Amino acid sequence: MRSSFGLMVIAGALIAAAPARAQTFDPRFPVCMHVYSGANGGGGEWYDCSFISVPQCRATASGRPASCDLNPYYPVNAPLPRARYRRGG
Template sequence: MRILALAILAIGIVSIGPASAQTYDPAYPVCLRVYGPATYYECSYTSLPQCNASASGRSAQCVINPYFGAAQEPTGHRRHRRVY
């Protein structure tokens, strides 16, 4: 019974496949997505104009990095607790 459980576990792990790495670098706010036989991201830009200069003449597009480390979510309404 134990061997059967280990065999099922091994088959499950092998069938999942390799995990993909994060394509965005969280240190930079702007990424350049380069299209071609191998589409990839270059996240090494600090502004959209800087990225657009690198994308000029290439099959590429500038995108905002969703994993930027200093990014902050918009804050909602603050709720204050009433003290009586």
């Protein structure tokens, strides 16, 4: 009985230590660009969630096989990220 409990504890520890998948959508930005690579280009498809507005995303996606979508994991009432300015000195 003790050996089976020990095996269950070890198995649980190994399962808990398994690597987790990276999050596809970044919840800090409200707009994501879905980039399609196509079958011939390889590389698959991915999401780039680093846009503050849809026009900004569309300007970046222009001329590429991509579309802009609203981020489903963005908190609706969250403030927009502040722009970072460097101080010249």
